[in-house]
Amino acid sequence: MPTHHQWILPRLTPVLAVAGVLISPSNCASGEETPQAHAAVLRGIEHVLYLSVKSDSASPLLTQASGGEVTAKLTVTLRISAHSQETNFFGSVPATVSDFDLAKGSQAQVVWRDGKCHHERGFPKISVTNIDGFVTNGQHKHPIGARWRVIGLFLPRDEVMTSKRTGASADEIGSYIATRTETKQSRLLVDLKLYILPCDLTVAAQQSPAAASVSR
Numbered sequence: 291m292p293t294h295h296q297w298i299l300p301r302l303t304p305v306l307a308v309a310g311v312l313i314s315p316s317n318c319a320s321g322e323e324t325p326q327a328h329a330a331v332l333r334g335i336e337h338v339l340y341l342s343v344k345s346d347s348a349s350p351l352l353t354q355a356s357g358g359e360v361t362a363k364l365t366v367t368l369r370i371s372a373h374s375q376e377t378n379f380f381g382s383v384p385a386t387v388s389d390f391d392l393a394k395g396s397q398a399q400v401v402w403r404d405g406k407c408h409h410e411r412g413f414p415k416i417s418v419t420n421i422d423g424f425v426t427n428g429q430h431k432h433p434i435g436a437r438w439r440v441i442g443l444f445l446p447r448d449e450v451m452t453s454k455r456t457g458a459s460a461d462e463i464g465s466y467i468a469t470r471t472e473t474k475q476s477r478l479l480v481d482l483k484l485y486i487l488p489c490d491l492t493v494a495a496q497q498s499p500a501a502a503s504v505s506r
Contacts, residue, residue: 330492331490331491331492332490332491332492333488333489333490333491334376334407334408334409334410334488334489334490334491335407335408335409335410335486335487335488335489336403336404336406336407336408336486336487336489337372337403337404337413337414337484337485337486337487338400338402338403338404338463338484338485338487339368339370339400339401339402339403339414339416339482339483339484339485340398340399340400340401340466340482340483340485341366341368341385341387341398341399341401341480341481341482341483342387342395342396342397342398342399342480342481343362343364343366343387343390343395343396343478343479343480343481344392344393344394344395344396344478344479344481345360345392345393345395345476345477345478345479346472346477346478346479347393348477349392349476349477349478350475350476350477351392351425351427351432351476351477351478352392352393354427358427358428359391359393360391360392360393360425360426360427361389361390361391361392361425361426362387362389362390362392362423362424362425362426362434363386363387363388363389363423363424363426364386364387364421364422364423364434364478365384365385365386365387365420365421365422365423366384366385366386366387366401366418366420366421366480367382367383367384367385367418367419367420367421367422368382368383368384368385368401368402368416368417368418368419369381369382369383369416369417369419370382370383370402370414370415370416371414371415371416372404372414372415373411374404374408374409374410374411375408375409375411376406376407376408376409376491377404377405377406377408379404379405379414382419383401383402385399385401385402387399392425395479398481398483407489407490407491408491409491413467413484413486414484416453416469416482416484417438417453418438418450418453418471418480418482419437419438419450420436420437420438420450421434421435421436421450421473421478421480422434422435422436434448434476434478435447435448436448436449436450436473436474436475436476436478437449437450438450447475448473448474448475448476449473449474449475450471450473450474451471451472451473451474452471453469453470453471453482454469454470454471455467455468455469456468456469456470456481463485463487464485464486464487464488465485465486465487466483466484466485466486467483467484467486468481468482468483468484469481469482469484470482
């Protein structure tokens with residue numbers, strides 16, 4: 291007569307065999323996974339720069355006008371340095387603002403944006419270096435040629451002053467930081483709004499050490 295253990299063992303053996311069949315494919319599947327098999331979606335940011343131009347109410351371009359609308363066509367040159375893990379930019383960006391009422395100011399327009407969504411790595415460095423063009427008052431045209439001060443060169447007749455931060459807020463576009471740059475003689479005002487917009491940053495998930503040991 292079989293003992294108690296001899297009676298149980300034959301019945302357990304098929305169960306263990308089936309369990310082994312079920313476990314083995316999962317181990318094989320883990321070994322076939324690669325670090326690129328899954329992607330994680332993180333939150334990044336994108337910078338977008340808006341520009342508008344107007345004149346100070348005390349600007350000689352307005353006070354010397356003989357009545358009527360004073361219009362302007364100006365090209366503002368910006369020097370931008372923006373660096374992150376995903377994108378890098380450095381260079382001069384010209385932005386032309388055409389045929390606007392100098393006293394009322396121009397409509398804000400997009401003049402630069404990041405190349406792609408990226409990790410947050412601080413704000414870009416943005417400077418106004420040149421303002422060129424002309425202002426029209428009736429039949430008269432007044433040339434504009436304001437320059438940023440450069441060490442080692444003569445002071446420009448119309449100097450682009452250092453920009454000043456005017457505040458931070460949010461509107462229907464998003465959150466932004468505002469700055470204003472003024473010219474010394476012509477009293478032109480360049481207003482910049484740097485928007486910080488959220489975006490999706492997709493990166494490949496890294497394979498964990500535990501998963502790597504299973505695959506081996």
